[in-house]
Amino acid sequence: MTIGSPDTLAVELVDVDKAFYGVKANDRVNFQLARGEIHALLGENGAGKSTLCSILAGLYRPDAGEMFLEGRAVTFKSPKDALAAGIGMVYQHFRLVPNLTVAENFALGYPDVGFRLEEKELYRAAEELGERYGLPVDPSARIWQLSVGEQQRVEILKLLYRNAKVLILDEPTAVLTPQESTALFATMRQMAAEGRSVIFVSHKLHEVKEVSDQVTVLRDGKVVAGVATKDAEPADLARMMVGRDLVLPTRDPQTEFGPIMLSVDGLRVQDDRGLEAVSGVSFDVRAGEIVGVAGVSGNGQRELAYGLFGLRALTSGTVTIDGVDITEASVLEHIESGFAYIPQARLEMGLAPGMTTEDNLALKAFWHAPYSKGRRLVASAFRDEGTRQIEQYDIRGVRPGLPIRLLSGGNLQKALVAREVELKSKILIARSPTRGLDVGATEVVRNLILAERSRGIGVLLISEDLDELLALSDRILVLYEGEVVGEMPCEEATAERLGLLMAGQREIVSP
Amino acid sequence: MTTRRFIVEPRGLASPQLKLFVPVASVLAAMAVGAVFLLVTGVNPLTVYAQMYDAAFGSARGFSETLISATPLILTGVAAAIAFKMLVWNIGGEGQFLMGAVFAAGIAIWLGDGAPAALALPAVVLAGGLGGAVWAAVAAVPRVYLGTNEIITTLMLNFIALNFVNFLIFGSNSPWRDPAVTTFPSGRPIPDAARMPDFFNRLDIGIFIAIGMAVAAWYLMEKTSWGFAVRIVGDSSSTARYAGVGVAQKILGVFLLSGAAAGFAGGLFVSGPVGALDPRSLDLGLGFTGIIVAALARLNLIAVIPVAILMGALNNSGPSLQAIGVPTATVTMLQGAILIFAVAGEFFIRNRLRRPERSSSSNPEEVVAA
Numbered sequence: 051m052t053i054g055s056p057d058t059l060a061v062e063l064v065d066v067d068k069a070f071y072g073v074k075a076n077d078r079v080n081f082q083l084a085r086g087e088i089h090a091l092l093g094e095n096g097a098g099k100s101t102l103c104s105i106l107a108g109l110y111r112p113d114a115g116e117m118f119l120e121g122r123a124v125t126f127k128s129p130k131d132a133l134a135a136g137i138g139m140v141y142q143h144f145r146l147v148p149n150l151t152v153a154e155n156f157a158l159g160y161p162d163v164g165f166r167l168e169e170k171e172l173y174r175a176a177e178e179l180g181e182r183y184g185l186p187v188d189p190s191a192r193i194w195q196l197s198v199g200e201q202q203r204v205e206i207l208k209l210l211y212r213n214a215k216v217l218i219l220d221e222p223t224a225v226l227t228p229q230e231s232t233a234l235f236a237t238m239r240q241m242a243a244e245g246r247s248v249i250f251v252s253h254k255l256h257e258v259k260e261v262s263d264q265v266t267v268l269r270d271g272k273v274v275a276g277v278a279t280k281d282a283e284p285a286d287l288a289r290m291m292v293g294r295d296l297v298l299p300t301r302d303p304q305t306e307f308g309p310i311m312l313s314v315d316g317l318r319v320q321d322d323r324g325l326e327a328v329s330g331v332s333f334d335v336r337a338g339e340i341v342g343v344a345g346v347s348g349n350g351q352r353e354l355a356y357g358l359f360g361l362r363a364l365t366s367g368t369v370t371i372d373g374v375d376i377t378e379a380s381v382l383e384h385i386e387s388g389f390a391y392i393p394q395a396r397l398e399m400g401l402a403p404g405m406t407t408e409d410n411l412a413l414k415a416f417w418h419a420p421y422s423k424g425r426r427l428v429a430s431a432f433r434d435e436g437t438r439q440i441e442q443y444d445i446r447g448v449r450p451g452l453p454i455r456l457l458s459g460g461n462l463q464k465a466l467v468a469r470e471v472e473l474k475s476k477i478l479i480a481r482s483p484t485r486g487l488d489v490g491a492t493e494v495v496r497n498l499i500l501a502e503r504s505r506g507i508g509v510l511l512i513s514e515d516l517d518e519l520l521a522l523s524d525r526i527l528v529l530y531e532g533e534v535v536g537e538m539p540c541e542e543a544t545a546e547r548l549g550l551l552m553a554g555q556r557e558i559v560s561p
Numbered sequence: 562m563t564t565r566r567f568i569v570e571p572r573g574l575a576s577p578q579l580k581l582f583v584p585v586a587s588v589l590a591a592m593a594v595g596a597v598f599l600l601v602t603g604v605n606p607l608t609v610y611a612q613m614y615d616a617a618f619g620s621a622r623g624f625s626e627t628l629i630s631a632t633p634l635i636l637t638g639v640a641a642a643i644a645f646k647m648l649v650w651n652i653g654g655e656g657q658f659l660m661g662a663v664f665a666a667g668i669a670i671w672l673g674d675g676a677p678a679a680l681a682l683p684a685v686v687l688a689g690g691l692g693g694a695v696w697a698a699v700a701a702v703p704r705v706y707l708g709t710n711e712i713i714t715t716l717m718l719n720f721i722a723l724n725f726v727n728f729l730i731f732g733s734n735s736p737w738r739d740p741a742v743t744t745f746p747s748g749r750p751i752p753d754a755a756r757m758p759d760f761f762n763r764l765d766i767g768i769f770i771a772i773g774m775a776v777a778a779w780y781l782m783e784k785t786s787w788g789f790a791v792r793i794v795g796d797s798s799s800t801a802r803y804a805g806v807g808v809a810q811k812i813l814g815v816f817l818l819s820g821a822a823a824g825f826a827g828g829l830f831v832s833g834p835v836g837a838l839d840p841r842s843l844d845l846g847l848g849f850t851g852i853i854v855a856a857l858a859r860l861n862l863i864a865v866i867p868v869a870i871l872m873g874a875l876n877n878s879g880p881s882l883q884a885i886g887v888p889t890a891t892v893t894m895l896q897g898a899i900l901i902f903a904v905a906g907e908f909f910i911r912n913r914l915r916r917p918e919r920s921s922s923s924n925p926e927e928v929v930a931a
Binding site: 359361380381382383384385391393398399400401402403404405409412413414416417421422425426427429449451452453456 | 789
């Protein structure tokens with residue numbers, strides 16, 4: 051292995067290993083990043099993309115292997131070292147202090163900030179950089195006041211303010227509308243044109259194709275391909291990423307639906323701060339129908355789901371399920387009247403992380419037979435039902451007594467979806483059910499949701515993933531600032547049309 | 562590239578052997594530390610430990626005294642374990658123990674000499690539990706409905722309870738104070754009918770009640786649907802809410818149960834070995850020692866029983882040390898050291914140390930399926 055000439059290579063990794071719990075997240079990874087290049091890292095969840103980025107950004111230290119920065123061997127003890135050397139990362143979960151202003155966040159950890167904060171200087175720098183890179187942001191705004199997209203701009207500006215030469219963006223488009231993504235791509239090209247290098251992590255092939263110069267595909271911790279983007283066909287990339295041909299399931303179009311299963315009228319719900327997050331939403335879901343709810347994260351999706359499920363009191367409005375008014379019902383009454391709910395953050399709400407898989411599968415049904423006889427638990431039912439469901443839903447990695455949190459993300463979600471499907475509900479609310487899952491688990495989860503539709507229940511699919519909404523929904527609603535700003539059958543929906551609505555542009559309805 | 566000697570990484574699943582080994586090692590390590598101190602003071606630690614063993618287990622009488630000391634510790638241990646499991650930091654076992662003693666002695670004195678044992682004994686036990694639960698409720702209700710910090714409230718309530726007991730005996734002519742003794746204020750002896758019957762030396766049936774209650778608490782938490790709901794709340798309150806479990810009600814229930822367990826301990830102690838609400842005999846820190854018992858038992862409600870017997874043995878052996886010129890406080894020091902090592906040992910149950918290797922071995926124990 052030769053060490054690249056310092057004139058061209060910004061970063062080089064040679065034979066890098068990193069293991070967690072004895073599982074190799076990076077296995078002899080070799081990676082070369084040229085100056086002024088947009089380099090896509092493509093791979094399924096758990097393929098090792100984030101680990102690779104975290105090594106570059108100084109968050110993890112590799113178990114073995116070497117790292118060169120412009121031809122010099124380097125070792126980073128912390129992200130601070132990496133940033134000082136010119137490598138910065140925008141994480142999926144932003145590292146910003148919500149109560150501080152944009153300018154104050156700029157100053158955080160910046161080595162040249164003196165004892166007195168030169169706010170004017172920071173304001174000027176933020177505005178100047180924002181203008182130059184097409185990242186407009188108000189330096190005096192507090193972070194919590196900003197949208198997710200704006201917060202991402204602040205993260206990028208922070209790195210540019212420190213003059214990072216290598217910028218790592220970990221799945222930056224996951225939280226953006228298609229239009230915002232396009233703007234981000236322009237910024238990335240501008241940065242590359244100045245000789246900065248950008249590592250772009252994604253599992254969306256069309257984005258990789260659109261913006262990157264070079265692609266590295268990771269699978270099971272190993273580099274399986276490194277090609278120039280222009281030479282790669284999306285289908286080839288997909289095959290390399292997954293290791294086999296794979297077509298994700300989609301619904302079979304249907305126009306006949308059953309009776310109304312869920313009816314929502316004038317729903318108003320507040321957020322954690324007591325501000326109105328859902329402002330008078332009305333819709334119906336019929337039996338055998340999947341209704342998709344599109345929207346950028348933070349436009350009332352969470353509160354809509356909480357309100358429907360009884361986790362949060364409604365300000366006003368009514369909810370009926372199969373003709374029964376459940377507006378005032380408790381969560382338990384919702385479950386009993388036929389509500390299943392797949393929440394978004396599995397380990398925060400949805401699973402009991404420290405309990406076993408068998409216990410988690412019984413989490414909503416343990417009050418009744420077969421799990422309980424009177425008030426006594428039936429241990430054999432936990433075991434038998436658990437074994438059956440673990441086998442039937444192909445939940446892997448389960449061992450007796452093992453807390454469920456130690457399963458991989460895909461298996462966690464399979465367990466959660468299995469439990470909700472086993473409720474044999476009348477309505478299923480699913481929030482971003484395949485977010486963060488690899489293609490195999492995505493396939494399983496999508497098939498389970500489609501099977502629920504075929505069983506004749508109503509499904510409300512709340513997702514930020516437009517591809518998924520377009521593949522599964524019979525009808526799509528668009529949620530913007532707590533209101534339904536558009537509704538269309540799936541056949542009339544396109545990513546562009548949905549994206550404009552998601553960004554708050556109202557359509558002029560032509561008669 | 563890396564030069565570190567060891568890597569710390571979380572364990573997937575600790576083996577049962579390890580879970581047993583760590584508490585045992587904690588006790589041994591504490592004894593080793595204790596030995597250093599004893600050597601410094603010029604006594605042979607082996608002599609001391611032999612003396613302690615002899616006092617606690619060496620004779621039938623000694624062992625029965627050990628079990629007498631263990632009886633309240635089983636229940637204060639249950640009180641701490643049941644609450645800590647649910648992340649309810651009730652460190653008010655001491656105060657709840659004392660209030661249990663106040664209630665139990667109160668009902669016994671109120672019933673008087675005429676009441677039959679068949680009435681007086683259950684009344685004393687239940688009153689003890691009630692007293693503990695009432696005292697726990699003072700902290701539990703604001704915790705559940707207002708979000709106050711129970712660590713602070715339960716801790717402070719301990720001192721209020723202790724001063725209340727002192728007031729009843731030293732500061733007033735309350736019914737709890739013995740009017741017959743005028744030289745030094747002391748507790749009024751409770752009627753014989755309300756005293757737990759002895760069956761071996763001074764050992765009374767309280768030990769069986771305590772063990773029975775520990776087993777009942779274990780059954781409630783592990784084998785009933787209520788206990789399952791409680792475990793969900795203890796693991797993740799947001800998931801419990803999502804699964805339709807009433808979180809506030811469960812936390813309140815566990816808090817009161819924890820207080821009741823400590824209160825039972827107080828009730829059994831006054832109606833057993835002490836026989837009166839006597840501050841000097843009750844202020845032994847039995848509620849606090851329950852926290853050590855729970856930690857060393859790793860919050861396992863059955864393991865609390867043998868651990869309480871061990872701690873009871875330590876308490877029981879203390880006075881015998883004076884005979885060989887070693888201060889009784891040695892026992893307190895050992896108990897403190899055991900707690901420190903038990904808590905530190907948790908680190909090794911949750912994590913492992915591993916030497917970094919070029920090609921890391923795939924130990925099947927730690928592989929988590931992808």
